Amino acid sequence: MIAVLVETDADGVLVVSQEALTFGRGLAERAGGVPLHAVAVGRPGEEPPAVVLAQLGEQGVASVHHVVDDRLTAYSAAAWAAALVDVAHSAGAAVVLAAGTPRGNEVLAHTATRLDVAMAANVVGIDAVGADPGDPLIVTRQVVGGAVLEQMQLGDTVAVLSVAGHAVEPAAAATATTPEVVEFSPTMTDADLVARVVRTGEKVPDASGALTSARVVVGAGRGAGSADGFKDVVRLSELLGGAVGVSRVVTSLGWRPHHEQVGQTGSRISPDLYIACGISGAIQHWAGCSSAKTILAVNTDPDAPMVTRAHYAVIGDLHEIVPAINDELDARRT
Amino acid sequence: MTDVLVCIKRVPGASGEVLLSDDGQRVDARHVGWTLSAHEECAIELATQVAGATGGTATVLTVGSADAIEQLRDALALGCDRAVLVEAETDRFGPVDVAAAIAEVVRAHEAAGTSYGLVLLGNDAADTGDFQVPVRLAYALARPVVTGIATCTVEGDLVVAHGDGPDGPETFELPVPAVVAVMEGGVAPRYPSVMGRMKAKKVAIEQVAAEIEPVGSGRVRLTLPPEQPSQVQVLGQGADAAPAVVDLLEELGMVSR
Ligand SMILES: Cc1cc2nc3c(=O)[nH]c(=O)nc-3n(C[C@H](O)[C@H](O)[C@H](O)COP(=O)(O)OP(=O)(O)OC[C@H]3O[C@@H](n4cnc5c(N)ncnc54)[C@H](O)[C@@H]3O)c2cc1C
Numbered sequence: 210m211i212a213v214l215v216e217t218d219a220d221g222v223l224v225v226s227q228e229a230l231t232f233g234r235g236l237a238e239r240a241g242g243v244p245l246h247a248v249a250v251g252r253p254g255e256e257p258p259a260v261v262l263a264q265l266g267e268q269g270v271a272s273v274h275h276v277v278d279d280r281l282t283a284y285s286a287a288a289w290a291a292a293l294v295d296v297a298h299s300a301g302a303a304v305v306l307a308a309g310t311p312r313g314n315e316v317l318a319h320t321a322t323r324l325d326v327a328m329a330a331n332v333v334g335i336d337a338v339g340a341d342p343g344d345p346l347i348v349t350r351q352v353v354g355g356a357v358l359e360q361m362q363l364g365d366t367v368a369v370l371s372v373a374g375h376a377v378e379p380a381a382a383a384t385a386t387t388p389e390v391v392e393f394s395p396t397m398t399d400a401d402l403v404a405r406v407v408r409t410g411e412k413v414p415d416a417s418g419a420l421t422s423a424r425v426v427v428g429a430g431r432g433a434g435s436a437d438g439f440k441d442v443v444r445l446s447e448l449l450g451g452a453v454g455v456s457r458v459v460t461s462l463g464w465r466p467h468h469e470q471v472g473q474t475g476s477r478i479s480p481d482l483y484i485a486c487g488i489s490g491a492i493q494h495w496a497g498c499s500s501a502k503t504i505l506a507v508n509t510d511p512d513a514p515m516v517t518r519a520h521y522a523v524i525g526d527l528h529e530i531v532p533a534i535n536d537e538l539d540a541r542r543t
Numbered sequence: 544m545t546d547v548l549v550c551i552k553r554v555p556g557a558s559g560e561v562l563l564s565d566d567g568q569r570v571d572a573r574h575v576g577w578t579l580s581a582h583e584e585c586a587i588e589l590a591t592q593v594a595g596a597t598g599g600t601a602t603v604l605t606v607g608s609a610d611a612i613e614q615l616r617d618a619l620a621l622g623c624d625r626a627v628l629v630e631a632e633t634d635r636f637g638p639v640d641v642a643a644a645i646a647e648v649v650r651a652h653e654a655a656g657t658s659y660g661l662v663l664l665g666n667d668a669a670d671t672g673d674f675q676v677p678v679r680l681a682y683a684l685a686r687p688v689v690t691g692i693a694t695c696t697v698e699g700d701l702v703v704a705h706g707d708g709p710d711g712p713e714t715f716e717l718p719v720p721a722v723v724a725v726m727e728g729g730v731a732p733r734y735p736s737v738m739g740r741m742k743a744k745k746v747a748i749e750q751v752a753a754e755i756e757p758v759g760s761g762r763v764r765l766t767l768p769p770e771q772p773s774q775v776q777v778l779g780q781g782a783d784a785a786p787a788v789v790d791l792l793e794e795l796g797m798v799s800r
């Protein structure tokens with residue numbers, strides 16, 4: 210059996226967890242059609258929401274292990290891991306996986322430690338599934354922020370892995386299932402509840418929400434030169450009704466706030482248009498903007514990775530080019 | 544008073560072309576040099592803040608080759624008081640091995656009179672990105688752990704840690720001693736002062752050998768992802784390209800007329 214930890218919100222199963230399910234199903238098929246199970250933490254006294262069950266059924270999930278326990282109302286990685294370990298033992302999991310979210314990676318690290326097995330983070334592909342149970346699983350995962358791929362062998366009784374974002378597109382199974390729901394309460398100790406959330410604050414929807422939902426993002430990097438160098442870029446984003454996104458150099462230097470950062474450790478954006486000004490396009494930045502439909506790079510260096518990977522480019526100084534674009538927009542408007 | 548241990552790793556620099564060794568076993572940092580990752584720079588900043596606020600010490604530790612002394616000196620220049628190099632051939636070390644090597648030092652220092660109330664690490668290493676050393680270390684030491692933390696303070700017998708959860712900002716309160724993995728973004732790492740650099744040169748670095756039989760990382764080989772051929776259409780040079788850009792914006796339906 211392959212167990213996938215799924216994370217949910219008010220809209221159902223998170224897209225990244227759907228990706229993990231699709232990934233898990235691919236692995237299950239390659240292993241000769243082993244069953245796909247989901248593990249979800251629920252609220253005591255409540256059934257899994259219909260939308261969640263429908264989405265799991267679409268992914269071909271045979272069974273949902275629905276974790277219900279008052280002690281799990283506040284998140285604790287150790288407690289979630291206790292639940293995964295219980296499922297792995299009781300239902301006989303050969304592989305335990307989750308989306309490579311902060312929570313996914315945290316819970317899996319606890320799980321692998323408790324099972325005393327290796328874990329592969331940020332897996333993008335499967336290279337070999339042994340013919341016999343106990344044969345090593347060989348995976349490819351992203352390292353060095355995606356600049357390098359590592360082939361890694363998971364040789365243990367249970368393989369634990371997290372799936373990198375965008376490793377696969379979520380896709381429905383050929384035949385949908387009606388997942389059987391198995392409610393259970395994991396075996397836990399007090400120690401498993403020590404590191405749990407004691408308070409959750411108001412979510413600030415605007416912090417990076419505006420950036421991740423914008424149709425147009427105007428980005429700027431070190432090429433902006435200083436905190437004052439963003440005036441024209443901000444103006445362009447206003448003229449286009451978009452949001453400002455920046456590179457990490459910019460937030461590290463304190464030129465712009467962290468919630469504007471695009472990239473591996475910032476927001477992942479997928480606007481219709483990304484205008485990247487004075488950004489070199491390092492792999493860690495690219496990780497956050499590669500889903501943009503169209504990319505226009507403005508850069509002094511025609512060989513910058515951002516330029517060679519973009520759809521369109523203008524070569525030159527952003528401090529000359531961006532104001533000229535703004536003027537042209539103003540001129541055409543009147 | 545809280546004595547803090549902060550664990551850092553020497554990793555290849557991020558900008559520039561990453562190369563691999565011929566056997567595909569390691570990154571060749573010839574063009575990119577070596578550095579510390581951003582998560583760990585923030586962990587160092589938090590370590591010095593907690594040590595300063597509680598009147599304790601901040602000790603920086605790395606498991607690696609003697610070359611990593613460069614990164615230990617950088618951390619000393621940023622305000623750490625002491626440094627430990629756990630010398631080891633880390634090429635074949637996996638997260639289990641690194642955690643075991645760190646745990647050994649924590650226990651040895653405790654036996655010698657320094658108990659670390661807080662151990663800080665980065666959330667994930669910039670090169671291997673295993674997301675595991677902090678958690679495996681916590682289990683090895685039987686201490687509570689949280690990851691993905693932006694800021695933390697020590698208040699009496701509690702480590703109060705804040706991070707960004709899926710439903711909003713989250714607070715954790717862990718009893719001391721605890722392990723915390725730091726994600727960048729909560730504090731601004733400082734720049735080393737000239738004074739700091741001078742002081743750092745004078746600190747004697749404790750060097751110990753890792754006494755463990757590594758279980759390994761499971762690495763088969765490293766490869767570089769295939770580079771996509773460029774499809775870029777250059778619209779022009781300098782300010783003269785503005786009309787072509789606005790034509791494109793109109794074509795994409797980005798401007799209302
Ligand atoms: C673990 C890890 C995580 C990371 N996460 C992120 C992340 O989330 N987001 C992120 O962005 N980075 C991240 N980085 C950092 C990343 O590797 C790069 O260092 C960073 O993206 C570079 O920022 P930049 O492009 O602004 O600066 P640079 O690389 O210095 O590039 C500046 C560019 O501007 C051009 N330029 C200069 N002057 C002008 C001008 N006047 N007009 C036009 N162009 C000009 C130059 O030709 C160059 O291409 C991460 C690194 C690591 C190790």
Ligand SMILES: Nc1ncnc2c1ncn2[C@@H]1O[C@H](COP(=O)(O)O)[C@@H](O)[C@H]1O
Binds near residue numbers: 604605607665676677
């Ligand atoms: N060789 C090492 N020496 C000291 N600390 C390390 C080492 N490797 C990893 N760490 C710490 O553990 C964190 C997570 O690493 P990882 O689990 O490998 O992604 C890093 O950010 C470091 O703080």
